[in-house]
Amino acid sequence: MNRYPVWKYAILVIVLLVGALYTLPNFFGEAPAVQVSSAKATIKVDTAVQQRVEEALKAAGVTPDFVALEGNSVRARFDTPDTQLKAKDAIQKALVPDANDPSYIVALNLVSRSPLWLKALHANPMYLGLDLRGGVHFMLQVDMQAALTKKAESYAGDIRTALRDKNIRHGGISRDGQSIDIKVRDEATATAARNLIADQFADLQVTTTPEGTEFKLRASIKPEATRRVQEQALKQNMVTLHNRINELGVAEPVIQQQGLDRIVVQLPGVQDTAKAKDILGRTATLEVRMVDEGTEARSAETGRGPVPFGSERYLERNGQPVIVKKQVILTGENLTDAQPGFDGQTQEPTVNLTLDAKGSRIFKDITRENVGKRMAIVLFEKGKGEVVTAPVIRSEIGGGRVQISGRMTTAEANDTALLLRAGSLAAPMEIIEEYTIGPSLGADNIERGIHSVVWGMVAIAVFMCIYYALFGIFSTVSLAVNVLLLLAILSMLQATLTLPGIAAMALALGVAIDSNVLINERIREELREGVSPQAAIHAGYERAWATILDSNVTTLIAGLALLAFGSGPVRGFAVVHCIGILTSMFSAVFFSRGLVNLWYGRKKKLKSVAIGQVWKPESDSAVAKTN
Amino acid sequence: MEFFRIRKDIPFMKHALVFNAISFITFALAVFFLLTRGLHLSVEFTGGTVMEVAYSQPAELAKVRDTVAALGYPDVQVQNFGTSRDVMIRLPVQKGVTSAQQSEQVLGALKAADPAVTLRRTEFVGPQVGEELVHGGLMALAMVVVGIVIYLAFRFEWKFGVAAIIANLHDVVIILGFFAFFQWEFSLSVLAGVLAVLGYSVNESVVIFDRIREAFRKYRKMTTHEVIDHAITSTMSRTIITHASTEAMVLSMFFFGGPSLHYFALALTIGILFGIYSSVFVAAAIAMWLGVKREDLVKPAKKEGDPNDPHAGAAV
Numbered sequence: 040m041n042r043y044p045v046w047k048y049a050i051l052v053i054v055l056l057v058g059a060l061y062t063l064p065n066f067f068g069e070a071p072a073v074q075v076s077s078a079k080a081t082i083k084v085d086t087a088v089q090q091r092v093e094e095a096l097k098a099a100g101v102t103p104d105f106v107a108l109e110g111n112s113v114r115a116r117f118d119t120p121d122t123q124l125k126a127k128d129a130i131q132k133a134l135v136p137d138a139n140d141p142s143y144i145v146a147l148n149l150v151s152r153s154p155l156w157l158k159a160l161h162a163n164p165m166y167l168g169l170d171l172r173g174g175v176h177f178m179l180q181v182d183m184q185a186a187l188t189k190k191a192e193s194y195a196g197d198i199r200t201a202l203r204d205k206n207i208r209h210g211g212i213s214r215d216g217q218s219i220d221i222k223v224r225d226e227a228t229a230t231a232a233r234n235l236i237a238d239q240f241a242d243l244q245v246t247t248t249p250e251g252t253e254f255k256l257r258a259s260i261k262p263e264a265t266r267r268v269q270e271q272a273l274k275q276n277m278v279t280l281h282n283r284i285n286e287l288g289v290a291e292p293v294i295q296q297q298g299l300d301r302i303v304v305q306l307p308g309v310q311d312t313a314k315a316k317d318i319l320g321r322t323a324t325l326e327v328r329m330v331d332e333g334t335e336a337r338s339a340e341t342g343r344g345p346v347p348f349g350s351e352r353y354l355e356r357n358g359q360p361v362i363v364k365k366q367v368i369l370t371g372e373n374l375t376d377a378q379p380g381f382d383g384q385t386q387e388p389t390v391n392l393t394l395d396a397k398g399s400r401i402f403k404d405i406t407r408e409n410v411g412k413r414m415a416i417v418l419f420e421k422g423k424g425e426v427v428t429a430p431v432i433r434s435e436i437g438g439g440r441v442q443i444s445g446r447m448t449t450a451e452a453n454d455t456a457l458l459l460r461a462g463s464l465a466a467p468m469e470i471i472e473e474y475t476i477g478p479s480l481g482a483d484n485i486e487r488g489i490h491s492v493v494w495g496m497v498a499i500a501v502f503m504c505i506y507y508a509l510f511g512i513f514s515t516v517s518l519a520v521n522v523l524l525l526l527a528i529l530s531m532l533q534a535t536l537t538l539p540g541i542a543a544m545a546l547a548l549g550v551a552i553d554s555n556v557l558i559n560e561r562i563r564e565e566l567r568e569g570v571s572p573q574a575a576i577h578a579g580y581e582r583a584w585a586t587i588l589d590s591n592v593t594t595l596i597a598g599l600a601l602l603a604f605g606s607g608p609v610r611g612f613a614v615v616h617c618i619g620i621l622t623s624m625f626s627a628v629f630f631s632r633g634l635v636n637l638w639y640g641r642k643k644k645l646k647s648v649a650i651g652q653v654w655k656p657e658s659d660s661a662v663a664k665t666n
Numbered sequence: 667m668e669f670f671r672i673r674k675d676i677p678f679m680k681h682a683l684v685f686n687a688i689s690f691i692t693f694a695l696a697v698f699f700l701l702t703r704g705l706h707l708s709v710e711f712t713g714g715t716v717m718e719v720a721y722s723q724p725a726e727l728a729k730v731r732d733t734v735a736a737l738g739y740p741d742v743q744v745q746n747f748g749t750s751r752d753v754m755i756r757l758p759v760q761k762g763v764t765s766a767q768q769s770e771q772v773l774g775a776l777k778a779a780d781p782a783v784t785l786r787r788t789e790f791v792g793p794q795v796g797e798e799l800v801h802g803g804l805m806a807l808a809m810v811v812v813g814i815v816i817y818l819a820f821r822f823e824w825k826f827g828v829a830a831i832i833a834n835l836h837d838v839v840i841i842l843g844f845f846a847f848f849q850w851e852f853s854l855s856v857l858a859g860v861l862a863v864l865g866y867s868v869n870e871s872v873v874i875f876d877r878i879r880e881a882f883r884k885y886r887k888m889t890t891h892e893v894i895d896h897a898i899t900s901t902m903s904r905t906i907i908t909h910a911s912t913e914a915m916v917l918s919m920f921f922f923g924g925p926s927l928h929y930f931a932l933a934l935t936i937g938i939l940f941g942i943y944s945s946v947f948v949a950a951a952i953a954m955w956l957g958v959k960r961e962d963l964v965k966p967a968k969k970e971g972d973p974n975d976p977h978a979g980a981a982v
Contacts, residue, residue: 180794471794471795492918494918498918502914556908601806601858601861609857
């Protein structure tokens with residue numbers, strides 16, 4: 040009765056092997072590495088960059104363990120921190136000739152020392168949380184109300200222009216909170232205005248209320264459009280943050296959306312919070328100016344003369360200089376959106392800009408007066424300007440919808456639109472949570488966490504082995520398997536291990552031993568009642584199972600509640616806690632039974648089992664069994 | 667080895683009233699301290715800035731306090747954290763000053779007084795986050811309570827569910843009472859510990875209920891009283907050994923885990939100790955007073971020994 044069919048042993052062996060395989064990468068430790076990633080949205084890291092890195096290293100006489108392209112970055116691993124630093128200098132020199140205008144970020148990083156064949160199996164070590172590796176964490180709250188107000192403001196201007204274009208007379212347009220009020224004299228006008236808005240502004244809904252002899256139209260943003268505005272605002276802010284963080288040269292920044300209106304930024308290894316915050320909070324500005332096309336300027340452009348008075352020299356993204364007038368026509372504030380698209384007639388890729396009402400008016404005047412001339416869109420960041428694009432004005436542009444086309448690929452159009460959008464934050468943000476952990480504290484925390492788990496386990500193992508003899512050893516081995524599986528699953532999920540997570544692991548082991556104690560006590564009890572050893576083992580496992588299930592389900596309920604409502608450190612705790620309960624059911628019941636069956640299952644005439652002394656109340660010493 | 671050599675069932679339920687009186691008094695004290703002293707909530711809940719700095723020599727707290735107070739922070743807490751060289755400084759939220767400015771200003775002043783000081787950790791939490799944490803914590807608590815009552819009602823009987831949850835919620839209040847009395851810092855990880863204890867000690871009650879159910883089936887002549895006594899006595903050995911093992915793990919965290927896990931381990935220790943007491947004595951007694959009967963657990967329609975019976979014989 041205490042035998043497993045072969046397939047059950049097969050499952051056990053397979054689970055153990057897979058578990059061991061995926062736990063393995065955690066034990067190799069980390070090696071120094073240099074990571075190259077893109078500093079600009081327009082520059083992609085690909086195999087060409089990998090080759091350049093390899094060549095640079097060869098030229099400098101540094102031999103890496105390997106150079107590999109992973110996702111959006113190239114990583115080169117080295118033996119020692121010395122070669123790592125040497126390699127960083129070499130790569131920096133080769134890829135970033137101008138330190139003020141880096142195209143690539145060359146950062147020091149740590150990568151796992153695990154061999155390539157493990158990586159090929161997607162067996163990667165767990166990711167260490169900030170509290171274990173040191174770094175900076177920010178949580179930013181995006182002011183969605185401000186984003187909506189901004190949107191409503193731009194709609195108010197658009198409606199004004201649209202009504203004027205159609206010659207619909209109104210008695211004033213004003214923004215009230217996030218809706219737009221339009222006053223009209225009579226019902227016919229109200230209907231006309233209403234139809235116009237329904238026609239041209241699909242995202243608005245209008246209600247009409249009579250006010251004395253007049254009518255008031257109230258246009259508000261539809262709920263689904265509101266959601267879209269919020270999603271876009273969040274996404275745009277994340278893109279902007281990404282661009283800015285790139286400058287910090289952080290190897291693995293985490294920028295994540297949390298909830299509907301929050302962004303979490305984690306910068307492992309960064310210690311200078313002040314600088315990080317400065318960069319996160321900086322606003323990039325976008326300016327539209329005219330290109331200076333005088334003869335002096337033309338000679339300055341080719342480098343043959345000085346830049347004329349009242350103009351400045353900027354570089355275009357392809358490195359070509361452009362002489363731009365100092366006078367600013369429009370700023371990024373007037374730009375409400377920038378999207379890539381296609382020209383309806385030529386099928387060329389385009390970038391479509393949307394301006395607000397004020398911007399449209401100015402833009403209309405400027406374009407009327409300057410047909411055939413060039414204008415430049417300049418993006419300022421860190422006080423340094425770069426010409427994003429400098430198109431020729433072909434005709435007067437009214438209505439606030441601007442199309443930039445010509446000499447662009449689809450990818451370029453995408454990038455330009457992104458740059459234009461990312462120039463500014465869609466909505467203001469506020470830091471609502473922040474913490475910094477020094478690298479020494481991180482290392483201390485790892486050590487403390489591991490010590491807690493190891494010593495706790497040792498104490499339990501020693502006790503179990505003494506008290507339950509051979510069954511104690513079975514229980515201890517199952518507990519070790521529990522740790523193995525827990526680590527393997529966490530590694531497979533690529534979960535982030537934090538100190539609360541390690542605490543949860545310790546607690547999970549402390550609780551997991553309960554199942555083994557239940558089983559062992561039950562077997563002793565059966566023996567005490569005079570049941571034969573084989574039957575006692577069978578009954579012990581069978582009867583303890585329901586109890587184990589019940590008690591684990593209640594613990595799991597608590598874990599799930601923590602997972603559902605907890606945040607930050609509590610979540611890290613809850614994930615490990617829940618997985619620990621599941622693995623403990625497997626190891627304490629299924630696996631330990633396998634061990635017992637393997638040991639005792641074939642012995643038909645089993646006289647006694649090594650489960651420590653079983654004391655019987657009838658005659659104290661005579662029947663006591665010790666092995 | 668066999669620690670527990672009990673010949674006869676111990677008549678626990680005779681003293682049910684005494685056990686409940688003890689636990690009621692502890693509970694009342696805990697509530698009293700919670701109300702009068704309140705919890706010393708960590709910065710995660712209240713909002714504000716926490717800085718942890720390390721000196722090369724044992725730090726003089728009074729001097730540090732003076733340095734920080736000189737910057738114009740009226741309500742500053744300065745205390746040792748872990749070792750005598752590590753100092754924790756807690757600043758309240760201040761309008762108009764960002765957290766970055768706050769921590770830099772303080773570090774600057776400390777560096778001016780002693781250049782050897784290094785920043786180990788800073789933490790800033792805005793006030794709105796704190797409110798959400800309290801809300802999230804209460805929601806989690808509610809979900810645990812409802813979830814466990816439903817599960818136990820489904821597996822056993824509603825009386826057991828109610829008894830288990832009353833007994834174990836009072837553990838939670840007692841842990842909080844301890845934190846209020848000693849003014850230990852109540853942080854997010856302590857909250858996680860408290861909720862984990864709730865699940866953990868309910869599972870203690872479950873083991874005993876399981877045994878009660880089995881005894882009802884097996885010993886048809888025993889009264890409810892005797893059945894409960896028998897259940898508690900026969901699970902005694904397992905109860906003590908299991909909790910000792912768990913406690914060994916928790917103590918390991920207490921001694922090796924450093925200051926970050928200190929209060930977490932403390933909350934678990936109190937929870938485990940009171941958890942044994944309340945889930946063994948109090949939960950069973952409440953179930954008894956709620957009037958559990960043999961008929962509640964042993965369904966007459968079901969055949970004894972049916973192997974497919976989901977309620978069949980689980981016990982320790």
